[in-house]
Amino acid sequence: MENTFRIEKDFLGEKEIANDSYYGIQTLRAKENFDITRTSISLFPNFIRSLAKVKKATALTNYELGDLTLIQRDAITQACDEIIAGQFHDQFIVDPIQGGAGTSTNMNANEVIANRALEILGHPRSSYHIIHPNNHVNCSQSTNDVYPTAIKITLHELIFRLKDSLRELRDSFDRKAVEFKDILKMGRTQLQDAVPMTLGQEFKTYAIMVDEDIYRLREAQALIKEVNLGATAIGTGINTKENYQELVIKNLQDVTGIDFVNAGDLIEATQDTGDFVHISGILKRVVIKVSKICNDLRLLSSGPRAGFNEINLPAMQPGSSIMPGKVNPVIPEVVNQVAFEVIGADMTISMASEGGQLQLNVFEPIIAYKLFTSINMMRRSFHSLASKCIDGITANEDVCMENILNSITIVTSLNPILGYEKCSALAKEALKTNRRVYDIIIEQELFTKEELDKLLHPKHMVHNHKLV
Structure with a gap:
């Protein structure tokens, strides 16, 4: 046999x-x-x-x-x-x-x-x-120059894919900004009524937030084009021939199609994992901002009868094993959880980088594992957020307008005319009597109905900024 x-x-x-x-x-x-x-x-x-x-x-x-x-x-x-x-x-x-x-x-x-x-x-x-x-x-190699170089090649390619998913997400928000450009709603600070804005402005803000981080990732890619290939064991280039470092970088450029360069000091580059820490920080920044947006989406869609109910998220699956008819915001929820994982990975990477000793950081395996995993989870979750959530959002325009008309804070637009103290008194009266500010102003004959309609028209309160 x-x-x-x-x-x-x-x-x-x-x-x-x-x-x-x-x-x-x-x-x-x-x-x-x-x-x-x-x-x-x-x-x-x-x-x-x-x-x-x-x-x-x-x-x-x-x-x-x-x-x-x-x-x-x-x-x-x-x-x-x-x-x-x-x-x-x-x-x-x-x-x-x-x-x-x-x-x-x-x-x-x-x-x-x-x-x-x-x-x-x-x-x-x-x-x-x-x-x-x-x-x-x-x-002519050591693990200590091969391994980090391969990590950087991988990161360069994965970041391209992450940027693609962010562009998809940005474009989804941009389309909704145009769709919702004429829908007025109440803006809020500290979860309290602030002043009116448009739903289009709210979604345009999300698009800009995402777009900013595409540029941050592009900057991070430039940082990891410096590699220590040719450093061998600790950066002295032992067991390599003269001109090896120069030739191997040229061949690496040809093989990868990426304009990698040799580190200025190979001993420094072999022990310093600061570029991985920087990339991890950028990933954390990106995912925190997207997770914050998801928090907003869950809040704005809360209800449908006892919450904000200003927007509707696509119904993806039944939301309860006991409550019939309940639908949960499952896509934003899963993105939140990806954010928690990436934030934790950033701490792991930080500790692994700090834990390096002398001429080599032996913890690069966990750094690579966490970076690769974070990027893959982020790009998949961002694609899901765009295609399974943002693209299908609809607006409850009547709810948005009713919130504005019932709000006390629209009196803010009268501050330049009536003064802060008088406007505060009007707001206090409205709260005490559970009446609209509009009705109290007419009753007190501070303005005619025509004058007040012009002053308090919500569109006039957002005229300083484009609606999209």
Whole structure:
């Protein structure tokens, strides 16, 4: 019967590896050691592709410098291209949260690429004297420059997708701003009646809030174009040849299509995770603002009989197992919960960055895991918010107008004419007698009906700003 295992060795001993596996002994050890999330790095296919892009760029560079043969280069780069195209991702089995500063992830990539390259050349897997995971695939590299570079490539791509979801959300708010441009409603501060505005102005504000953060993310992308590839272990570039750093960055640019640059000081760049902290802070800013908008939507749609009831959110599902007819604002609620998760992830990233010591931060795996997870959750929830909620919102125009007419604070527009004290007395009288300000003013003959209609017309109170 054919043996279904092959034997691989490292300096700790030997292990049986399934013959149909492209990974090797170091990957298997990591799989056994880190059973944390019960997932694997294949959860983030962009990250797998990013690792392969780094390995392709380094293979091209090592060939140029004479450290790989043409045959080795072509086999390694073909294996990388296949992984970039989406193949063999199931072979990336290590847990994303791991000890060792990402070494397990790097070795998982090295072993899969090496064994696929050997297969391309017609050799059995584990024939490492021909193409070795460390000597050839990892030539002129360390986990400490490969891993953070792959993180930055992944972040660059994920942020593009996050910006797309924010544009979708912004455009949804913009369309509603136009649709609601003539609907007058009461503005509020501290949950108390303030002065009139339009529902269109309210939704236009949300569009602007979202649009601002698209620019903040664009700025963050520029920050992560600086990488430490070529730094190797601690930033001194040990085990690399002269001109390696310059050549490998050029090849990385060609492979990724992104204008990455070498860090000014590779020792600093290898230990400093401040750019990840900055990106996490931007993500927190974005999600907090969107979550605040969701709080507004839940409040404005509250009721329908005993709440604000100024807008209607699309009914997505029954809202109670006991109360018939109840419908909940489930889409804004789930975005709120994503916000809580991202805010917590920001704290984790902050602590992980602060916890680094000396020439390397060993906690980059948890930083990467939290950043990737946060971005993916945000972009999915923003898409849901736009398509399943904002696009279907309708306005209760009669409710909005009735709130204005019943409000005491419309007397604010008379301050320049009657003075603050007289207007306060009118408001107090209206509250005491449960009557409209309008009726009291007519009764006291402060203005004629025609004069008052002109002064208190809600449209006149928003004339200083565009209705959309």
